[in-house]
Amino acid sequence: MRVRDDGSSMMTGEYDFDLFTIGAGSGGVRASRVAAAHGAKVAVAEEYRVGGTCVIRGCVPKKMLVYGAHFAEDLEDAQAFGWTIQGKSFDWIKLRDNVQQDVTRLEGLYGQTLSNHNVTIFNERATITGDHQITLASGKVVTAKHILVATGARPAIPDFPGNEHVITSNEAFHLDAIPRRILIAGGGYIANEFAGIFNEFGSKVTIANRSDTILRSYDAALRDRLLQISMVKGIEFCFHAEFEQVEKQDDGTLLVKLTGQDPREFDVVMVATGRVPNVEGLGLETIGVEVGSKGEIIVDAFSKTNVDYVYAVGDVTDRVQLTPVAIREGQAFADSVFGGVEPYAVDHSCVPSAVFSHPPIAAVGMTESEARNQLGNIKVFQSDFRPMKNVVAGRNERSLYKMIVDAANDRIVGIHMIGPDAPEIMQAAAIAVKAGLTKADFDATVAIHPTMAEELVLFK
Numbered sequence: 366m367r368v369r370d371d372g373s374s375m376m377t378g379e380y381d382f383d384l385f386t387i388g389a390g391s392g393g394v395r396a397s398r399v400a401a402a403h404g405a406k407v408a409v410a411e412e413y414r415v416g417g418t419c420v421i422r423g424c425v426p427k428k429m430l431v432y433g434a435h436f437a438e439d440l441e442d443a444q445a446f447g448w449t450i451q452g453k454s455f456d457w458i459k460l461r462d463n464v465q466q467d468v469t470r471l472e473g474l475y476g477q478t479l480s481n482h483n484v485t486i487f488n489e490r491a492t493i494t495g496d497h498q499i500t501l502a503s504g505k506v507v508t509a510k511h512i513l514v515a516t517g518a519r520p521a522i523p524d525f526p527g528n529e530h531v532i533t534s535n536e537a538f539h540l541d542a543i544p545r546r547i548l549i550a551g552g553g554y555i556a557n558e559f560a561g562i563f564n565e566f567g568s569k570v571t572i573a574n575r576s577d578t579i580l581r582s583y584d585a586a587l588r589d590r591l592l593q594i595s596m597v598k599g600i601e602f603c604f605h606a607e608f609e610q611v612e613k614q615d616d617g618t619l620l621v622k623l624t625g626q627d628p629r630e631f632d633v634v635m636v637a638t639g640r641v642p643n644v645e646g647l648g649l650e651t652i653g654v655e656v657g658s659k660g661e662i663i664v665d666a667f668s669k670t671n672v673d674y675v676y677a678v679g680d681v682t683d684r685v686q687l688t689p690v691a692i693r694e695g696q697a698f699a700d701s702v703f704g705g706v707e708p709y710a711v712d713h714s715c716v717p718s719a720v721f722s723h724p725p726i727a728a729v730g731m732t733e734s735e736a737r738n739q740l741g742n743i744k745v746f747q748s749d750f751r752p753m754k755n756v757v758a759g760r761n762e763r764s765l766y767k768m769i770v771d772a773a774n775d776r777i778v779g780i781h782m783i784g785p786d787a788p789e790i791m792q793a794a795a796i797a798v799k800a801g802l803t804k805a806d807f808d809a810t811v812a813i814h815p816t817m818a819e820e821l822v823l824f825k
């Protein structure tokens with residue numbers, strides 16, 4: 366018999382749960398549900414809202430705003446197609462509240478899925494307080510044979526005087542009004558997606574990035590195309606710009622001093638300068654779980670930490686910060702530990718991704734420069750075209766598709782697209798790249814005409 370700190374006792378080798386998951390986001394929910402389906406007794410703790418970043422303040426509400434924003438262009442373009450639209454106006458509060466209503470609906474569904482699988486949900490913060498031991502914010506102490514850390518990440522806020530006046534993507538979903546002038550710091554996914562959203566809603570948008578490169582992991586030609594289109598749409602870019610100071614003025618506006626620039630006024634300043642793993646105060650040091658320089662939990666290919674019974678998945682491990690990846694890691698963990706199968710690892714190569722900018726970008730595999738560096742001899746096919754809809758609409762906005770082929774064996778090693786519906790088209794194309802198909806396989810496929818996607822099988 367072993368006596369715990371709180372005075373209760375348990376038999377050695379017996380635990381309250383087979384699995385205790387900390388964090389009910391993309392990775393944690395999938396792992397908990399699947400482990401329970403495999404017969405494990407599972408509990409999950411969530412300190413905020415079940416669903417995590419993606420459902421509550423990430424991919425899902427963001428995509429709804431992207432849809433809402435794009436109507437600005439569609440309504441304008443509709444006129445060239447013969448439509449007269451009178452009295453058009455935009456009601457932010459209506460969109461904001463409709464989006465939040467759907468987020469709440471989804472939160473309920475995620476909770477239901479867990480309950481239907483008999484997963485115990487603790488709606489409170491959890492901390493690791495000893496070997497196999499978790500303490501909840503209420504003071505309740507539980508034990509578990511396995512612990513899964515799936516606590517995600519949060520926005521990194523740069524250190525500068527006045528940084529208490531900035532917002533992050535978390536708050537952007539709840540604004541009381543669309544700002545007249547917004548400064549967005551960062552040049553990555555979130556900065557470019559929200560720049561597009563606010564710009565379509567009529568804000569004057571300025572992006573300030575510390576380097577001169579936006580979306581650095583994407584192919585240079587697509588990055589340049591997005592930059593050029595964004596500028597034509599009215600988004601302003603300040604490069605090599607970092608915050609020196611943000612000062613709140615008497616009228617509530619923010620006076621911002623960026624490096625190399627004169628001070629300027631904005632109504633809202635939003636930072637989108639990356640995300641940091643949520644490990645503070647989690648008690649990892651209590652049991653000796655190893656973390657890296659950014660606080661990310663170090664795991665092996667099977668998402669196992671250096672402590673035998675502790676695993677970690679998703680953004681807290683800072684591998685690939687995308688929802689489908691967190692979900693796969695959660696699934697692989699649950700199958701491997703509770704499913705009675707040979708442990709298997711998630712393949713982090715060739716992960717397709719998208720930026721929901723206006724227009725969106727989508728990519729899979731190597732960029733042209735990565736392929737040149739790694740393979741040497743490559744072939745690059747490119748289609749630079751104006752989508753039919755844009756021609757009729759008089760919208761001078763061109764799409765760009767690129768295919769990168771290994772010259773040694775004709776295998777497609779990368780596809781990159783910017784243009785309407787690029788992420789929708791890419792999902793299918795990514796299967797072909799992942800499967801190792803060749804340019805000849807694409808050429809052998811008959812086009813669907815007239816589409817934008819047909820460019821993929823018509824590269825010359």
Ligand SMILES: Cc1cc2nc3c(=O)[nH]c(=O)nc-3n(C[C@H](O)[C@H](O)[C@H](O)COP(=O)(O)OP(=O)(O)OC[C@H]3O[C@@H](n4cnc5c(N)ncnc54)[C@H](O)[C@@H]3O)c2cc1C
Pocket residue numbers: 387388389390391392393410411412413414415416417418419420422423424425427489490491492515516517518534555643647678679680681685686687688689691
């Ligand atoms: C604005 C934005 C847009 C995005 N858009 C996309 C997109 O379009 N496509 C895409 O694939 N990805 C997107 N992402 C990334 C995606 O949201 C994340 O990669 C994904 O949510 C990671 O899942 P996770 O399970 O690791 O963590 P999360 O989903 O963040 O879940 C972690 C959960 O743990 C909880 N938690 C933390 N600490 C504790 C504790 N001690 N006790 C209890 N609970 C705790 C948190 O409250 C949170 O709910 C976006 C992210 C943001 C911020």
Ligand SMILES: NC(=O)c1ccc[n+]([C@@H]2O[C@H](COP(=O)([O-])OP(=O)(O)OC[C@H]3O[C@@H](n4cnc5c(N)ncnc54)[C@H](O)[C@@H]3O)[C@@H](O)[C@H]2O)c1
Pocket residue numbers: 523550551552553554555556558573574575576578579580581606607608637638639640685686687718719720721
């Ligand atoms: N569509 C999607 O799949 C999607 C959408 C949003 C977020 N996400 C995920 O969330 C993660 C975080 O997104 P993010 O946009 O915050 O990060 P990011 O890593 O994509 O971009 C961060 C940007 O901030 C810049 N930066 C860093 N410090 C700065 C400073 N002090 N001043 C000015 N600029 C600075 C960097 O140069 C970089 O351009 C992404 O890496 C991505 O994995 C994915």
